[in-house]
Amino acid sequence: MALRARMRWRLRQPSVVPGFGLALGVTLTWLTLIVLIPISGLLWRSSGLGWGNFMALAFDERTVNALTISFGTAFAAALVNLAFGVILAWVLVRYRFPGKRVIDAMVDLPFALPTAVAGIALTTLYAPNGWIGSLLEPLGIRIAFTPAGIVVALVFVGLPFVVRTVQPVMEEIDKEVEEAAATLGANRLQTITRVLLPGLLPAGLTGFALAFARGVGEYGSVIFIAGNLPYVSEIAPLLIVIRLEEFNYAAATAIATVMLFLSFLMLLVINTIQSWSRRRYSNGA
Amino acid sequence: MEVRVQNIRKEFGRYPALEDVSLDIRSGELIALLGPSGSGKTTLLRLIAGLESPTEGTIFFGNEDASQKSVQQRNIGFVFQHYALFRHMTVLDNISFGLKVRPANRRPPAAEIRRRALDLLELVQLSGLEKRYPAQLSGGQRQRVALARAMAVEPNVLLLDEPFGALDAQVRKELRKWLREIHDRTGHTTVFVTHDQEEALELADRVVVMSKGAIEQVGTPDDIYDHPVSPFVYGFIGQSNCLDVTLAGGEIWFEDRPIGLRAANEPDGPATLYFRPHDIELLDGCGGCLAGLVTASRRVAGTRHLEVSLGGTQPSVEIELPPERASSTDHSRVAFRPTRWKLYREASDVAAASVQAQTSAIELAPTGT
Amino acid sequence: MALDTGSASNTTLPNLVKAATSETRLARATLIAVALGFVGLFLLLPLATVFIEAFRKGADEFLSALGDPETFSAILLTLTVAGIAVPLNLAFGVAAAWAIAKFEFKGKAFLTTLIDLPFSVSPVISGLVFVLLFGANNALGPILQSYGVQILFAVPGLVLATVFVTFPFVARELIPLMQEQGTSDEEAALSLGATGWQTFWHVTLPNIKWGLLYGVLLCNARAMGEFGAVSVVSGHIRGETNTMPLQVEILYNEYNFVAAFAVAALLALLALVTLILKTALELRYSHEIAASRSH
Numbered sequence: 001m002a003l004r005a006r007m008r009w010r011l012r013q014p015s016v017v018p019g020f021g022l023a024l025g026v027t028l029t030w031l032t033l034i035v036l037i038p039i040s041g042l043l044w045r046s047s048g049l050g051w052g053n054f055m056a057l058a059f060d061e062r063t064v065n066a067l068t069i070s071f072g073t074a075f076a077a078a079l080v081n082l083a084f085g086v087i088l089a090w091v092l093v094r095y096r097f098p099g100k101r102v103i104d105a106m107v108d109l110p111f112a113l114p115t116a117v118a119g120i121a122l123t124t125l126y127a128p129n130g131w132i133g134s135l136l137e138p139l140g141i142r143i144a145f146t147p148a149g150i151v152v153a154l155v156f157v158g159l160p161f162v163v164r165t166v167q168p169v170m171e172e173i174d175k176e177v178e179e180a181a182a183t184l185g186a187n188r189l190q191t192i193t194r195v196l197l198p199g200l201l202p203a204g205l206t207g208f209a210l211a212f213a214r215g216v217g218e219y220g221s222v223i224f225i226a227g228n229l230p231y232v233s234e235i236a237p238l239l240i241v242i243r244l245e246e247f248n249y250a251a252a253t254a255i256a257t258v259m260l261f262l263s264f265l266m267l268l269v270i271n272t273i274q275s276w277s278r279r280r281y282s283n284g285a
Numbered sequence: 286m287e288v289r290v291q292n293i294r295k296e297f298g299r300y301p302a303l304e305d306v307s308l309d310i311r312s313g314e315l316i317a318l319l320g321p322s323g324s325g326k327t328t329l330l331r332l333i334a335g336l337e338s339p340t341e342g343t344i345f346f347g348n349e350d351a352s353q354k355s356v357q358q359r360n361i362g363f364v365f366q367h368y369a370l371f372r373h374m375t376v377l378d379n380i381s382f383g384l385k386v387r388p389a390n391r392r393p394p395a396a397e398i399r400r401r402a403l404d405l406l407e408l409v410q411l412s413g414l415e416k417r418y419p420a421q422l423s424g425g426q427r428q429r430v431a432l433a434r435a436m437a438v439e440p441n442v443l444l445l446d447e448p449f450g451a452l453d454a455q456v457r458k459e460l461r462k463w464l465r466e467i468h469d470r471t472g473h474t475t476v477f478v479t480h481d482q483e484e485a486l487e488l489a490d491r492v493v494v495m496s497k498g499a500i501e502q503v504g505t506p507d508d509i510y511d512h513p514v515s516p517f518v519y520g521f522i523g524q525s526n527c528l529d530v531t532l533a534g535g536e537i538w539f540e541d542r543p544i545g546l547r548a549a550n551e552p553d554g555p556a557t558l559y560f561r562p563h564d565i566e567l568l569d570g571c572g573g574c575l576a577g578l579v580t581a582s583r584r585v586a587g588t589r590h591l592e593v594s595l596g597g598t599q600p601s602v603e604i605e606l607p608p609e610r611a612s613s614t615d616h617s618r619v620a621f622r623p624t625r626w627k628l629y630r631e632a633s634d635v636a637a638a639s640v641q642a643q644t645s646a647i648e649l650a651p652t653g654t
Numbered sequence: 655m656a657l658d659t660g661s662a663s664n665t666t667l668p669n670l671v672k673a674a675t676s677e678t679r680l681a682r683a684t685l686i687a688v689a690l691g692f693v694g695l696f697l698l699l700p701l702a703t704v705f706i707e708a709f710r711k712g713a714d715e716f717l718s719a720l721g722d723p724e725t726f727s728a729i730l731l732t733l734t735v736a737g738i739a740v741p742l743n744l745a746f747g748v749a750a751a752w753a754i755a756k757f758e759f760k761g762k763a764f765l766t767t768l769i770d771l772p773f774s775v776s777p778v779i780s781g782l783v784f785v786l787l788f789g790a791n792n793a794l795g796p797i798l799q800s801y802g803v804q805i806l807f808a809v810p811g812l813v814l815a816t817v818f819v820t821f822p823f824v825a826r827e828l829i830p831l832m833q834e835q836g837t838s839d840e841e842a843a844l845s846l847g848a849t850g851w852q853t854f855w856h857v858t859l860p861n862i863k864w865g866l867l868y869g870v871l872l873c874n875a876r877a878m879g880e881f882g883a884v885s886v887v888s889g890h891i892r893g894e895t896n897t898m899p900l901q902v903e904i905l906y907n908e909y910n911f912v913a914a915f916a917v918a919a920l921l922a923l924l925a926l927v928t929l930i931l932k933t934a935l936e937l938r939y940s941h942e943i944a945a946s947r948s949h
Binding site: 011012013015016017018019020022023024026027030031034035036037038039041042045084087088090091092094095097101103104105106107108109110111112113114115116117118120121122124125131132152155156159175178179182188191213216217218219220224236237238240241244249252253256259260263264266267 | 675676677678681682685686688689690692693695696697698699700701703704707745746749750752753754756757758759760765768769771772774775776777778779782783784785786787789791814817818821837840841844850853854872875876878879880881882885886898899900902903906911914915918921922924925926928929930932933
């Protein structure tokens with residue numbers, strides 16, 4: 001009897017803490033209503049299109065262009081953020097300078113500032129008559145209303161991700177590791193490039209992937225500065241909105257499904273990076 | 286290589302970590318820096334390595350003034366307490382690192398680096414693990430990799446900071462023996478820091494006992510144990526008892542009676558008597574002895590430890606006896622006399638610093654040091 | 655002579671040793687300059703622009719822009735939507751964190767992933783899913799409409815989209831915090847005879863209050879500032895379904911820059927207050943806020 005009770009499949013481990021049923025019930029109900037049903041609705045509608053129809057809509061030339069622009073600019077912006085984010089995190093962790101605490105707090109500004117506000121501010125700055133735009137205009141460089149403008153907006157939006165994933169890892173670097181490299185004859189540059197930066201690689205890649213994923217879906221900050229020229233500076237989320245305004249629900253659904261699929265793929269990549277680095281490096285020396 | 290530390294002083298801010306420390310390390314010897322935490326032993330090791338710079342003083346490697354060189358130029362091998370292995374590199378890459386970062390004109394060819402790293406891996410008995418990452422190794426294995434990595438650069442001197450501190454007792458004992466073997470085979474001048482006296486006495490050719498930023502004594506393990514030069518060393522190394530005594534007319538008095546020990550040439554006044562628990566003889570009658578009540582008796586492996594209260598305000602002393610001898614002391618009162626002992630006097634008490642007796646003869650002839 | 659060499663070595667030695675584990679002064683200065691330049695160019699300058707543009711024509715113009723009835727109703731609508739969405743997600747977040755952090759059960763990791771899902775969905779898609787669900791050409795929309803319930807292009811749609819995008823904030827903040835705290839406090843309270851609710855109110859809640867506040871703060875900032883998702887479901891009916899960020903867009907597209915930036919300045923102010931409170935919480939209660947700061 002006792003054995004059978006122990007062998008029985010159990011949803012949860014026994015615990016004296018009450019409220020499991022209520023808490024899980026609320027969680028699942030809310031999750032189903034707010035997230036699962038709406039997302040399933042999208043996938044359901046998408047599957048109703050039929051394979052041929054879906055492929056035609058999803059790989060229509062304008063759509064492919066929009067997706068390419070979205071992913072291309074998001075990738076470029078994430079690269080910029082990877083490089084400068086690591087430097088920024090390094091400076092915040094290692095050096096002392098006046099205003100450091102303010103800068104540290106400001107890094108989260110893109111999380112707090114509404115994207116539309118960021119969008120119009122960046123557009124004003126980089127427009128040909130704006131502060132920065134007017135400086136670049138004589139050099140023949142145009143940022144606003146070109147794909148470069150999209151990259152600028154996405155750099156803003158993704159800035160905190162690399163900094164905030166790399167910063168805590170950097171804080172935990174054991175000073176002994178740097179000293180060990182020095183005693184073995186490595187100069188400072190060698191210590192940084194061969195010992196410290198490779199150790200930050202998993203965190204840096206995670207931050208990069210998060211910034212990239214965020215950039216692909218970003219809408220509010222981009223539409224003002226992009227110019228929104230089809231085939232040139234039209235991002236995929238904007239194309240969804242345009243199709244919706246044309247009441248072309250089928251096309252909107254198809255594009256959204258492709259994007260959703262790619263986002264999940266990236267989520268998978270992020271999780272893989274993290275579990276890979278945990279397996280190899282955790283409880284490290 | 287021979288290492289000479291000359292009149293080194295080191296301050297961290299205002300706090301003095303080392304004060305006027307001088308030490309000659311002979312080429313090829315295995316030397317231990319032993320002391321309680323805060324004694325400055327790790328600071329001294331880091332100064333030799335070049336990880337810290339002295340406030341004053343000089344360090345020579347051979348005849349060369351190493352104080353002018355950076356840590357990278359000193360060519361030392363340093364094994365860190367927590368090993369500080371590069372966790373994103375395999376064992377082999379860790380060991381080869383020091384050779385790979387050399388400037389091109391001094392760097393061996395890649396095949397040679399690999400061969401040397403594999404040889405070292407064999408030396409530390411880890412062949413076959415070259416593709417592992419540090420996270421996949423046990424504590425003892427990481428320690429061996431750290432040592433191999435430090436030896437790969439063919440260092441002038443090998444420096445180890447608490448090399449066994451993070452390991453459990455069993456592994457520690459094994460590695461201790463193994464480190465001695467490696468040293469005997471490779472002959473690197475080796476300095477290691479430890480707070481574990483057993484480790485220092487068992488492993489080192491010579492032991493440097495440190496306290497409060499200064500060197501108390503340098504000597505072979507035998508010297509340190511048998512001839513401690515200061516009350517600190519006597520108290521820090523091994524078990525010891527200390528009693529406040531008085532000298533009067535060449536006799537040592539405890540409380541109100543002489544205890545049968547003589548220090549003939551010493552002037553009168555207060556002093557402190559040190560003796561080890563096993564350096565005593567039991568007496569049947571007491572015509573000049575230490576006597577007291579046995580308050581506790583414990584069997585510890587091959588000996589019996591007795592705690593004896595001598596009365597008055599003095600703390601209890603501990604004595605060790607063979608079990609068969611101890612059974613005759615079942616009655617609660619014992620009388621005994623130290624056979625080897627040492628007397629220390631405050632500089633203000635008398636001019637002579639200490640008196641020592643070494644023979645087990647009843648007529649103890651003090652020999653001044 | 656001896657004194658001279660002594661002082662010379664004293665000045666050069668610390669430099670030699672410092673070089674072992676730190677960069678040269680020049681490298682430091684360059685790195686700091688690059689970092690500050692990056693932050694200045696991409697964060698501080700845009701923020702400053704918002705306020706400069708808002709006050710370009712003086713404080714009077716700024717105030718009159720905010721006094722516009724449509725803008726005023728946008729402010730009210732934003733407060734209403736956030737006022738409904740944030741408490742809903744607060745309740746959900748606490749329930750989810752309680753279930754996930756205090757119990758071991760099958761499928762826990764999967765549930766946690768599902769809760770994070772809205773973070774990886776484009777805001778536009780977050781709005782789109784509700785348009786598809788309640789749209790005129792779907793089963794649900796017409797049925798609800800026949801009962802006089804309007805979801806899309808009305809407040810319920812805005813609330814739904816906002817709840818979707820801010821769904822994970824509170825739960826994400828609380829789960830690691832409550833996991834770290836374990837269940838021993840609750841078990842102690844229960845063993846002393848407290849009921850489940852008493853345990854929650856008197857033991858659990860005081861332990862997580864700062865973490866909770868932190869999560870609510872971030873949730874609220876996003877709820878008030880959300881643009882893409884609400885833009886899709888709002889229908890842009892002026893004075894009725896325009897939240898503040900949507901009002902910014904409309905004013906900007908009408909070339910009414912001062913008014914657009916005036917509303918933007920209000921939102922930027924909200925962002926600054928959020929950052930200040932967030933930093934203050936991190937400084938004072940860092941041990942009572944979940945360790946993971948990235949979201």
